[in-house]
Amino acid sequence: MKELAEFIKKKRKQSKLTQPELAERAGVGLRFIRELENNKKTLRLDKVDQVLRLFGHTVGPVQIKREIEND
Numbered sequence: 001m002k003e004l005a006e007f008i009k010k011k012r013k014q015s016k017l018t019q020p021e022l023a024e025r026a027g028v029g030l031r032f033i034r035e036l037e038n039n040k041k042t043l044r045l046d047k048v049d050q051v052l053r054l055f056g057h058t059v060g061p062v063q064i065k066r067e068i069e070n071d
Helices: 002-014 019-026 030-037 045-054
Strands: none
Touching: 002 030, 002 045, 019 030, 019 045, 030 045
């Protein structure tokens, strides 16, 4: 999830928003934005999605590569 934290922080800075401004625009609390940008391991996905939607993105499944074990 480190990538998510870095993505949000980068987008916020590109948009010239402070953490309080982002929180207000996304309809979430300032504490949530701070926890999101600090890579907190447990976050509500609906709130993450609210923030991502401001930047034209959404939460969704991403396929990861795994080694296939041969039986």
